[in-house]
Amino acid sequence: MTIVVSIFILGGLFFFAIGVLGILRFPDFYSRLHAAGKSDSLAAVLVIAGVALYNLQDLSLDNLLVSLKIMLIAVFIYVASPTATHALTKTALILGFEPWEKGNKRR
Amino acid sequence: MWLFCSYLLLYCIERHTYTDIQHFYKLGLLLMKAKIATFTIMLIFWVIMSGMFDAFHFSLGVLCCMLVAYISSDLLFLDKGQPWLRELAGMLLYLPYLFWQIVIANLQVAYIALHPRMLDKIDPHLFRFDSSLKRPISKVALAQSITLTPGTITVNIHDNQFAVYALTKEAAEALPGEMERRVAKALEFE
Amino acid sequence: MVEHFFLGSSIFLILLILISLIRVVGGPTVGDRILGGNVVGTKTTVLLLLIGILYEDLGMFVDIAIAYALLNFIATLGATKYFLRRGGVDKMLDDVITRHEDASADASKGGSS
Secondary structure (H helix, E strand, C coil): HHHHHHHHHHHHHHHHHHHHHHHHHCCCCHHHHHHHHHHHHHHHHHHHHHHHHCCCCCCCHHHHHHHHHHHHHHHHHHHHHHHHHHHHHHHHHHCCCCCCCCCCCCC | HHHHHHHHHHHHHHHHHHHHHHHHHHHHHHHHHHHHHHHHHHHHHHHHCCCCCCHHHHHHHHHHHHHHHHHHHHCCCCCCCCCCHHHHHHHHHHHHHHHHHHHHHHHHHHHHHHHHHHHHHHEEEEEEEEEECCCHHHHHHHHHHHCCCCCCCEEEEEEEEEEEEEEEEHHHHHCCCCCHHHHHHCCCCC | HHHHHHHHHHHHHHHHHHHHHHHHCCCCHHHHHHHHHHEEEEEEHHHHHHHHHCCCCCCHHHHHHHHHHHHHHHHHHHHHHHHHHCCCCCHHHHHHHHHHHHHHHHHHHHHHH
């Protein structure tokens, strides 16, 4: 059980690191959104699932309810993250940020 | 206590929809169904969130849920009499495919972000495509799925046109394909 | 042993938060700053859960994490809506997208010929 939990959490931390690296390395705002919106949601859900499994180790009604709450956070993040990404893209297009094209240097 | 609460709930519903039942019997019945369904969902949420089962907290929850169901049951069940059970089943069948696509998307982002010559790998551009989906909920599901899957972000939905921002050429050519068909199979009935 | 593992994960997450603060402080555009805030918020939600395990009081920290996730989402939406207050957003967006499509079509034609 401990091994499964640590695999979940390590995978989540790996994808968090990928997300931060992508935010720092990608050349323009829109590609940064790709890195942030995708890896962050999967990473958060992986770590959250790991924590919920760890909490279920000694089974009781209270722990079951707490784990259900934790999975509720995961579902919420899954609904909220694409919506936030979508709103950010729309705002950026309205404000007129120029997308990066091949041949430009990074900003 | 239980009997009293359920009686109070029934009384509220009946008084509210009394004229409706007289004039549009069917519509009133649907409204009542929506209210009871909202109440049940809210109560399940309350029990999960509070985690206390003594009489005081539970009756407080029942009271709050009744208030919410009485005022705003038309927010959760927008269309009159939509087949939400079948929607739920369709979503449950669709979710494993979506999750697999999300894992693929993350591996692709990891590959691009870790690549030393990253700027050669990406070729971002905007494009639009027409979709054949009719219902609003399936459009929203498709938009969220596009955002979560490899290399694409939905920018805007205008009537039937999806504006999509793609990271690579291959990701742009994959749309609309497999995913739209799956969403149509899961959520389009009429 | 397990406590050390969770402590290490928390410290790693805090380091990641500090690194992503670079985008918040020095991002070239407003959007980068909002995006950085959103990313930091997601990490903080997870960090609160890990702290809950370290203090062995997960039931309390879960509530705080839920509130934080809701606040993070609402804050991002509010910050973006601040720029979208004017009307006719759909038409403006269509114009912008058409311009970009034309530009990319020109670029690909020029590249091939």
